Amino acid sequence: MKFLKNFLVVFSLLTLPFSAFAVDENFPNDKVAIWGDFSGITLDVKLIGGAPYDPLYEVMIPIWEAKTGGKVSILSKKSHFELDKEIKQDIAAGNISYCVVSNHTSFATQYGDIYRDLNGIVPKDFLAEFVPLVLDHSTVDGRLVQLPQHSDVSNLWYIKSIYEDEDNKKRFKAEYGYDLAPPETLEQWKEQAIFWSDPPNFYGTQYVGKEEAITGRFYELVIAEGGALFDEGMRPVFNDEAGQRALQWFVDLYNAQAVPAGVLNYLWDETGLGFASGTVALNLDWGGWGAYFNSADSKIGGDVGLVRFPMGSGGKRGGWSGSHTYSILNGCPEENLEAAASLIWILTNHEAQMHEARGGKLPTMTRVWKDIASEMDAEGNAFMSDLFSTFSASMAEDAFTPPLIPEWIPFSNIIFPELQAAIVGDKSVKEALDAAAKETDYLMQDAGYY
Amino acid sequence: MSRKFFSGPFILILPSILAIGFVIIIPLIFSFYTSFTSYKLTRPDSLFNFVGLRNYERLIDNTKFWYAFGRTILFLAVVLNLELLFGLGIALLINKITWGQRTLRTIMMFPMMFSPILVGFQWKYIFNDNIGLLNNFLYLFGYESAIPWLIDKYLAMGSIMVAEIWANTSIFAILLLAGLLGIPRDPIEAARVDGCNSWQVFKNITLPFLMPFIFIALTIRSLDVGRAYDIVHIMTGGGPAMRTELIWTMIARIGYKDANMGFANAMSYVSIILSIAFTYYFFTKLVAARRDLGQQ
Numbered sequence: 092m093k094f095l096k097n098f099l100v101v102f103s104l105l106t107l108p109f110s111a112f113a114v115d116e117n118f119p120n121d122k123v124a125i126w127g128d129f130s131g132i133t134l135d136v137k138l139i140g141g142a143p144y145d146p147l148y149e150v151m152i153p154i155w156e157a158k159t160g161g162k163v164s165i166l167s168k169k170s171h172f173e174l175d176k177e178i179k180q181d182i183a184a185g186n187i188s189y190c191v192v193s194n195h196t197s198f199a200t201q202y203g204d205i206y207r208d209l210n211g212i213v214p215k216d217f218l219a220e221f222v223p224l225v226l227d228h229s230t231v232d233g234r235l236v237q238l239p240q241h242s243d244v245s246n247l248w249y250i251k252s253i254y255e256d257e258d259n260k261k262r263f264k265a266e267y268g269y270d271l272a273p274p275e276t277l278e279q280w281k282e283q284a285i286f287w288s289d290p291p292n293f294y295g296t297q298y299v300g301k302e303e304a305i306t307g308r309f310y311e312l313v314i315a316e317g318g319a320l321f322d323e324g325m326r327p328v329f330n331d332e333a334g335q336r337a338l339q340w341f342v343d344l345y346n347a348q349a350v351p352a353g354v355l356n357y358l359w360d361e362t363g364l365g366f367a368s369g370t371v372a373l374n375l376d377w378g379g380w381g382a383y384f385n386s387a388d389s390k391i392g393g394d395v396g397l398v399r400f401p402m403g404s405g406g407k408r409g410g411w412s413g414s415h416t417y418s419i420l421n422g423c424p425e426e427n428l429e430a431a432a433s434l435i436w437i438l439t440n441h442e443a444q445m446h447e448a449r450g451g452k453l454p455t456m457t458r459v460w461k462d463i464a465s466e467m468d469a470e471g472n473a474f475m476s477d478l479f480s481t482f483s484a485s486m487a488e489d490a491f492t493p494p495l496i497p498e499w500i501p502f503s504n505i506i507f508p509e510l511q512a513a514i515v516g517d518k519s520v521k522e523a524l525d526a527a528a529k530e531t532d533y534l535m536q537d538a539g540y541y
Numbered sequence: 542m543s544r545k546f547f548s549g550p551f552i553l554i555l556p557s558i559l560a561i562g563f564v565i566i567i568p569l570i571f572s573f574y575t576s577f578t579s580y581k582l583t584r585p586d587s588l589f590n591f592v593g594l595r596n597y598e599r600l601i602d603n604t605k606f607w608y609a610f611g612r613t614i615l616f617l618a619v620v621l622n623l624e625l626l627f628g629l630g631i632a633l634l635i636n637k638i639t640w641g642q643r644t645l646r647t648i649m650m651f652p653m654m655f656s657p658i659l660v661g662f663q664w665k666y667i668f669n670d671n672i673g674l675l676n677n678f679l680y681l682f683g684y685e686s687a688i689p690w691l692i693d694k695y696l697a698m699g700s701i702m703v704a705e706i707w708a709n710t711s712i713f714a715i716l717l718l719a720g721l722l723g724i725p726r727d728p729i730e731a732a733r734v735d736g737c738n739s740w741q742v743f744k745n746i747t748l749p750f751l752m753p754f755i756f757i758a759l760t761i762r763s764l765d766v767g768r769a770y771d772i773v774h775i776m777t778g779g780g781p782a783m784r785t786e787l788i789w790t791m792i793a794r795i796g797y798k799d800a801n802m803g804f805a806n807a808m809s810y811v812s813i814i815l816s817i818a819f820t821y822y823f824f825t826k827l828v829a830a831r832r833d834l835g836q837q
Contacts, residue, residue, distance in 0.1 A: 176797040183582040183802070201800070203583055291676070291687035301780055352689035353670035355781035365671065497583070501799040512782035515692065 116154055118442050120462070123217040125429075125436040129161030132430045135189035137177070139415065140168030143379060143452075147443060155437045161430050171195055171415075172302065175500070178202060188422035190431040194237045196228045196413040197303070201497045206236035206418045212432050213238060220441070220456045225414055228492050237416035239455035240439050241447050243377040244412040244490045245311075246481055247280070248384060249273050250372055251396040253287065262286075273373075273398040277315060277340055280373065280401045284349040287372035291352075296344065296373040297362050300355035301511065305341075306503035307411040308375075309510055310493060312337035317405020320502075321494060325540040327531040329506075330524035333405060338513055338520045345514045355511050367391065375400070375409075381451030381478045395474070397481050400489060410489030414455060451475070453482055498538050505530045572806045580803035582796075587803075596807035605783060606791065606808060613788045613815065616698070617766050620705050621759060627706065628713025628758070629751075633743075635714070636721045650715060652708045661775025664704035665691070668776070691777050697785045704772050709765070713758050720754030721747070752830035756823045763819040767812075788812045 118124060138148065145168075152163050166189055167177060175198055181187050187205050199206070210218070218226065221239065229237045253259055254271060263271035267282055274280035284295025298308055309329075310320055318333025328334075344350050351357070351365070359376075366374035367383065369390035385395045400408040417435045419428065437443065441462075444454040448463040460483060467475040493499050506527040513523035535541065576597070579590045600606055635645050652660070667674045668690035676687055690700045724747060732742050770789040773779060779790035792812070796805030 172798075179582040179797060179800045183585060185585070201583055291671070291680075291685070301778060351671050352687045353692055356691050356777065370671070501801070504794055504799055508780060508783045508786075511780055515694075515782050515784075517694075517782050517784075 114150060114154070114442050114446065116158070118440060120445070121441045122220070123214055123436075123440075125214065125217070125433040127159055127429055127433055129159040129430040129433070131160075132427055133162040133164050134191060134427060134430055134434055135164050135166050136191040136434070137167040137174060137189060137193065138165060138191075139171045139174055139193035141170060143450075147438060147447065150446075151437045151443060152434075155434055159430065159433060161433075163434065171198070175201075187420050188424075190419060190423035190427050191434055192418050192420060194416045194418040196237070196239070196416060196495070197307075197493050197499055199229070199237055199416070199418070200231050200495050201500060203497075204232075204234075205420055205422075206231075206234070207421055207423070207428075208234040208236065209238055209419065209432075209435075210235050212419060212428055213435065217436065217440075220458060222455055222457050222460075222486075225455045228414060228495070229416055231495070237414075237418045238435050238439050239414035239416045241379075241444065241452040242412060242414045242455055242486065242490075243379070243453065244410055244482065244485045245375045245377050246400050246485055247273065247398050248366060248374045248376055248380075249396045249398070250369070250391055250394055252394050253372060254396070273396060274401045275398075276401050277312065277403045281340060281343055281349075284344055284373055285347045288347065288349040290348045292370065294351050294371050295349035296375070297350045297354055297357065297365055297371050298341065298344075298375065299359060299362055300357045300514075302358070302507055303500065303503040304358055305355075305510055306507050307493065308409075309337055309341070309506070311400070311409030311411040311491075312340060312403060314491065315400070315403025315405055315407045315409045317403065317407065321535075325494075325496075325535050327528040327535070330521070330528040334524050335520050336404065338510060338524060341510065341514050342516075342520060346516075355514060378451040378453050378478055378482045379447075382449065382475065383451070385474050397477060399481060399485060408485070408489045410485060410491050412486070412490035412492055448479075449475075451478055453486065496538075498534055501534055502531055505534060573810060575803050576807040576810055578803045580806075582800035582802050584800075592803070596804045597811070599804070600807055600811060605786070606788075606811075608783070609786045609788050609791045610812070610815070612698070612786065613767065613769075613812075616702065616705075616769065616787060617763060617815075617819065620702055620766050621762055623702070623706050624710045624713050624762060625755065625759065627710045629717055629755075631710065631714040632717035632721055635718055646715070646718070649711050651711075653711050655708065657708065657771035658775055660704055660708045661772040664700065664707070664772070665776045668700045692781055692784075694784055697777055697781075701773055701776055701785055704776060705766065705769065708772070709762065712762060716754055716758040716761075717751060720751045724750045749830070749833060753827055753834070756827035756830060760820055760823040760827070763823060764816055767816045767819065788815070 138144070148165075156162055167174065169177070171193070174193060178187075178192065179202075182202065182205060194206075218235070218238075225239050225242060226235065229235055229239055254273060260271045263283075263286055266286065269279075271283075274283050280296065287293065287295040299305055313320060313329055313334050316333040316336045318329065318331055318337065320327065320329045322328045345354070351371075357365070362371075362374060363376060363380045363383075365371050366376065367380070367389040381395075381397070383389055384391065386392050389395075400410065402408050417438060419431045419435065423431055439455070441456060441459060444456055444459040445463060445466075448454050448459060449466075454460055454463065460479070464476065464479050464483075467479065509518070509523040509527035512518040513520045518526070575588065577591060577593060579587050579592050579595075581587045631649060635642060635649065638645060655663075666672070670676055670687045670689050670692070673690070675690065676684075679688070688696070690696050728746050729742055732746055737745070768789055769787055770793060773785060773787055773790050774793070777785040779786035779794070788808070789812075792805045792808045795808065796802050
């Protein structure tokens with residue numbers, strides 16, 4: 092029965108939260124519009140695909156085609172990890188003559204100089220609408236190679252009712268000696284996750300457990316614990332005490348069965364859908380799930396709380412952050428550049444960002460942050476107002492990108508199996524981090540950092 | 542000499558030679574060359590950065606690669622043997638049927654019709670620790686713990702083997718069934734007249750006749766299984782902690798995700814040794830089996 096319920100939740104969730112939307116095709120709230128007559132121009136594009144991304148394309152691209160006379164030919168639409176591999180193969184094959192491609196601030200540095208500098212292609216007054224720090228993160232070697240669509244940073248979602256239950260409060264106080272409230276520190280998070288766990292029916296928390304996802308999570312815990320991945324000379328230092336404390340946190344939760352047994356195979360969909368299925372008490376995730384978590388389609392709709400990323404022993408919060416972006420390739424013919432800029436505009440403009448923000452995605456335009464907060468306040472939507480104030484504070488005070496270096500993904504591929512090895516007990520925390528540090532040292536030497 | 546070289550037969554096979562050259566030989570030479578360079582997909586200019594044997598020297602010291610190599614041999618050995626066993630059993634059973642054999646043969650081939658990606662997703666959800674069919678089936682019988690099928694040191698590899706065997710046993714079955722249908726009836730009937738029981742008939746007549754088919758099937762499948770990638774990639778991605786890492790998931794990650802194609806190609810060429818060894822072994826056995834049957 093539990094299976095059937097979970098199964099139905101998972102499959103219904105895959106489509107429900109991200110549906111098409113209506114826009115005013117005159118884009119009245121956009122101060123800058125980039126229209127033109129692009130009849131006869133077909134833009135070849137490669138995009139990140141999936142339920143959270145497709146509705147925007149399905150609405151905006153037909154409008155763009157109708158208004159400009161141009162055509163969009165989607166050559167490829169897949170997850171960013173798959174798109175990343177495809178772009179690398181395209182570079183090797185010299186097949187980079189398409190125009191627009193989805194990008195990410197964490198990935199962009201790998202691809203060398205295949206992108207055009209958007210300064211000069213996208214009007215300055217449109218660029219001025221974006222949060223300056225986000226544009227900084229979109230800049231590689233002094234060139235603005237991508238225009239951000241939305242940003243991500245994570246905060247801690249929790250099921251409210253279990254925290255309000257008097258019996259739970261009494262039991263928790265008796266066991267841990269302090270009042271039950273959503274965690275403020277990593278230590279409290281761990282203790283509460285263990286307290287809530289009743290495997291296999293209910294888990295205290297969960298984490299994304301593989302690939303760059305767990306690397307990023309480890310990275311932000313290292314920072315929260317007062318450490319760093321690299322020193323100033325880019326030598327790996329994540330195997331110091333702060334790094335060990337960060338990794339031990341993952342290990343302790345796994346050993347206490349406070350996270351699902353299969354967590355090391357989880358990525359974003361699994362954790363998001365798992366929390367929405369009501370079987371996890373605390374879930375670290377981005378804002379993009381927010382509206383859905385609290386909707387009637389989720390089993391915890393109306394029962395969702397949110398707090399800032401708990402603090403580590405280093406007095407800092409986690410804040411691993413990045414932005415989903417669009418780039419224009421050097422191979423895009425000159426005569427198509429204006430059309431390409433126009434297409435990027437319609438996918439990142441005020442209207443597009445407001446729509447995305449209504450679902451909980453974090454805008455990259457300064458004005459959208461204010462407008463979405465006003466809209467939610469006017470609607471009396473306390474949940475979404477709280478979401479934006481919490482995430483706004485995180486973006487302003489906690490957010491940091493991974494090192495914006497081409498070696499980020501190869502580094503991630505070195506460290507994540509070692510993190511997993513420690514979590515499942517194949518290696519001690521120290522052994523795993525030392526092994527990863529040694530291999531990373533070779534990587535950085537080969538890359539010429541020292 | 543030149544007249545012979547440009548003779549009619551040579552001209553007739555020239556298109557084939559050119560096609561093979563373009564499709565097989567040139568890519569092979571190119572990839573072999575890149576294994577001596579520091580070629581990175583994202584830096585096309587590195588194609589000309591010749592590093593000699595450096596990639597191969599690093600490979601020798603790379604324990605992760607050799608673990609993946611050993612794991613691939615284990616995977617090959619277990620999967621091939623079980624597929625042979627199940628395939629032979631299915632072929633023998635279907636061969637006994639006189640009514641509905643065609644329908645059963647078609648049904649038997651269903652798993653082969655699924656793409657490996659789909660098979661991977663299907664089994665990934667069956668073995669999922671939380672919403673998976675298997676764990677929830679076990680809960681019905683009062684089992685109270687979520688078994689981490691795709692995480693556990695032994696179960697993870699076993700789960701992938703189950704998926705691989707499910708998807709491909711029918712290849713063995715269909716090849717062996719073809720062999721069974723081709724066996725002459727006379728020796729079997731003569732043996733039965735001489736008083737042999739079913740086991741003796743199988744052991745002394747059916748199996749020797751089947752051996753060439755078995756070795757052909759083993760050769761084909763050893764090449765297939767040795768290149769296992771899709772199912773493993775979908776089910777576990779080679780993890781966790783490289784517990785299910787096989788040669789090709791490792792090579793794909795280094796080649797495409799890290800974009801380190803020079804090193805990945807060096808790994809590929811070392812890995813080919815495995816395929817050559819299995820193919821050579823099975824062909825030797827095939828020749829011996831045919832010799833035993835009095836065939837060339």
